[in-house]
Amino acid sequence: MANCNGNVMVFHTQIASIMEVLANAAVAEICKLVDDDYAVCRLEITQSQKENRTLRRKLQLLELKVARERAERTMRERVLGSRPRSVKILDRYRGIARGEGHLTEGHRSFVKPAGHNTWRDDQPITVDEGNGTSTQHVIVIESADAEAAGPGVKQERTEAEKDPRHSKDIQTGGSGAPPVATENPTTTPAQPRTRHSITEVSGTQNAVLKSATDTKTLTVTHRLLHTGSDHRSEPERLGERRLGCPPAPGSDYLPVFHQSQRTVHSSGLGESLDTGSDDPSCSYSTELDPGNMPLGLEIQTDLSRGDWNRYSSSVYSEGCLDKKGEGLVVDEVTMKVEGDVPPTWNADSNLGDRHSQGRDFLDYRESLETNPNVTTHSPLHLFRDHDPVSTSMGPSDLHSHVLFHQVLNSNDRARAQAQGGGATSGNSKEKRFSCTQCHMRFTEAGTLKRHQRVHTGEKPYNCPQCEKRFSRQDHLKMHLKIHTGERPFACTHCGKRFSERSYLKIHLQKNHSTL
DNA sequence: CTGGGGAAGGGGCCC
DNA sequence: AGGGCCCCTTCCCCA
Numbered sequence: 001m002a003n004c005n006g007n008v009m010v011f012h013t014q015i016a017s018i019m020e021v022l023a024n025a026a027v028a029e030i031c032k033l034v035d036d037d038y039a040v041c042r043l044e045i046t047q048s049q050k051e052n053r054t055l056r057r058k059l060q061l062l063e064l065k066v067a068r069e070r071a072e073r074t075m076r077e078r079v080l081g082s083r084p085r086s087v088k089i090l091d092r093y094r095g096i097a098r099g100e101g102h103l104t105e106g107h108r109s110f111v112k113p114a115g116h117n118t119w120r121d122d123q124p125i126t127v128d129e130g131n132g133t134s135t136q137h138v139i140v141i142e143s144a145d146a147e148a149a150g151p152g153v154k155q156e157r158t159e160a161e162k163d164p165r166h167s168k169d170i171q172t173g174g175s176g177a178p179p180v181a182t183e184n185p186t187t188t189p190a191q192p193r194t195r196h197s198i199t200e201v202s203g204t205q206n207a208v209l210k211s212a213t214d215t216k217t218l219t220v221t222h223r224l225l226h227t228g229s230d231h232r233s234e235p236e237r238l239g240e241r242r243l244g245c246p247p248a249p250g251s252d253y254l255p256v257f258h259q260s261q262r263t264v265h266s267s268g269l270g271e272s273l274d275t276g277s278d279d280p281s282c283s284y285s286t287e288l289d290p291g292n293m294p295l296g297l298e299i300q301t302d303l304s305r306g307d308w309n310r311y312s313s314s315v316y317s318e319g320c321l322d323k324k325g326e327g328l329v330v331d332e333v334t335m336k337v338e339g340d341v342p343p344t345w346n347a348d349s350n351l352g353d354r355h356s357q358g359r360d361f362l363d364y365r366e367s368l369e370t371n372p373n374v375t376t377h378s379p380l381h382l383f384r385d386h387d388p389v390s391t392s393m394g395p396s397d398l399h400s401h402v403l404f405h406q407v408l409n410s411n412d413r414a415r416a417q418a419q420g421g422g423a424t425s426g427n428s429k430e431k432r433f434s435c436t437q438c439h440m441r442f443t444e445a446g447t448l449k450r451h452q453r454v455h456t457g458e459k460p461y462n463c464p465q466c467e468k469r470f471s472r473q474d475h476l477k478m479h480l481k482i483h484t485g486e487r488p489f490a491c492t493h494c495g496k497r498f499s500e501r502s503y504l505k506i507h508l509q510k511n512h513s514t515l
Numbered sequence: 516c517t518g519g520g521g522a523a524g525g526g527g528c529c530c
Numbered sequence: 531a532g533g534g535c536c537c538c539t540t541c542c543c544c545a
Contacts, residue, residue, distance in 0.1 A: 440526090442526075442527085443526090443527070443528080444527080444528080444531095445531080446531060446532065446533095447526065447527070447528090449531085449532095450525095450526085450532095451525080451526075454524085454525080468523095470523085470524090471524080472524080472525090473532090473533070473534080474533075474534060474535070475522095475523070475524070475525095477534085478522085478523085479522075479523080482521085482522075496520095498520085498521090499521080499522095500521090500522095500536095501535085501536070501537090502536070502537055502538075503520070503521075505536095505537080506519090506520085507519080507520080510518085510519070510520095511519085
């Protein structure tokens with residue numbers, strides 16, 4: 001009996017051992033399957049994300065192109081009879097592209113040959129997110145004729161750019177400023193994923209184009225940096241980064257503000273928003289289709305989490321302007337402004353004098369909106385005209401738009417535009433009083449003060465009859481007629497009475513064809 | 516669905 | 531500066 005029990009115990013022990021082995025094997029197998037599936041899923045997700053980004057960018061490019069063409073068409077109509085300014089601009093651009101342009105004031109431009117930077121259908125912009133150890137992002141912008149252009153990969157210089165001695169057009173001085181970073185996934189192996197980098201193959205990442213002698217442009221550009229190529233001392237680099245947008249740790253994004261034309265771009269491309277850049281105020285811009293009209297793209301990472309006020313402020317704030325800045329951008333705004341730059345622009349061409357507190361942005365906007373010579377096809381207006389709800393925008397677009405909307409207070413402005421045909425049309429008085437919240441302007445301080453109740457919500461006038469509240473006394477007085485039944489205005493044609501003269505007037509217009 | 520009227524909320528302007 | 535009026539637009543209700 002004892003042996004029997006012993007055998008049973010041994011048997012049970014063996015069974016338990018076998019079960020454990022089997023369980024472990026099963027767990028291991030399950031884990032392996034899970035890992036495999038996870039890897040596959042992750043790969044698929046990553047692939048899908050990349051495809052989504054590519055498609056999104058394509059869509060944005062198409063939209064921008066459409067907007068650009070529309071703007072160009074409008075501009076040509078506006079200048080009917082004279083040579084289209086866009087043509088002039090293009091000629092200038094092309095001239096520069098041919099090496100005819102000369103930059104002054106230490107500006108550098110990266111001129112790409114015409115035809116470069118056309119985005120291919122298989123637009124190879126890639127954004128790799130995450131490498132497990134760092135937030136590395138690789139953004140590759142490849143032109144359509146990259147192959148045709150040969151290995152002539154242009155990149156922005158890094159170290160050399162700080163040295164005025166190297167301040168020359170990269171096109172002519174390209175040999176003097178050897179590329180420091182090349183990242184072409186099609187021709188070169190990917191660089192170690194240890195930093196942010198933006199590379200443009202065949203053509204410059206940032207092209208610019210103007211001699212910067214007549215108008216001023218403020219461009220915000222992300223520069224491509226190569227870790228090993230930036231030989232500047234840290235203080236130098238820091239100095240160049242004194243832009244109110246300190247680079248994120250581990251990020252080599254370097255914001256560059258180029259002052260050649262007063263333009264702030266925000267194309268709303270949200271690609272960078274997905275890149276995880278930690279730089280709150282950096283962006284990069286690239287130019288497209290220079291053969292026609294330069295079209296600027298900008299990835300405004302700041303807009304993804306900040307507000308435009310802060311952005312614009314940072315852009316125009318003293319600390320953000322790098323008068324030696326490189327980089328550039330040309331986009332619709334640039335084109336319009338360059339062609340029809342109002343006198344105020346020229347007079348205010350020195351950004352360094354009054355670029356603080358975002359004031360230039362306001363001046364810029366005001367110039368656009370008040371100067372009839374300024375086309376209204378700038379992104380600002382495009383944004384303003386957008387319906388933030390109904391317009392199908394990408395998240396970044398919508399966000400950018402919202403930010404623009406906040407700044408411009410499009411409702412108020414649109415209303416003001418609708419009323420009386422604009423701010424100053426037909427009025428002799430100058431609207432000197434500008435609301436700091438929506439930037440509407442008024443002829444009188446009292447009107448401004450009254451208007452500000454719109455923002456504060458203050459309604460100090462209460463109806464004693466119905467507890468209704470009003471921001472203005474005259475509105476209360478008007479309202480009280482409802483309770484009193486007072487209708488002092490009678491129609492001379494039909495005898496109908498109205499509480500307000502304007503009602504009578506409308507009545508006369510509609511029913512008696514008067515006025 | 517349409518048009519008229521009322522209500523409300525804006526800005527311009529004069530006193 | 532505030533009051534008051536005019537004019538405009540938008541929204542809503544109703545016949």
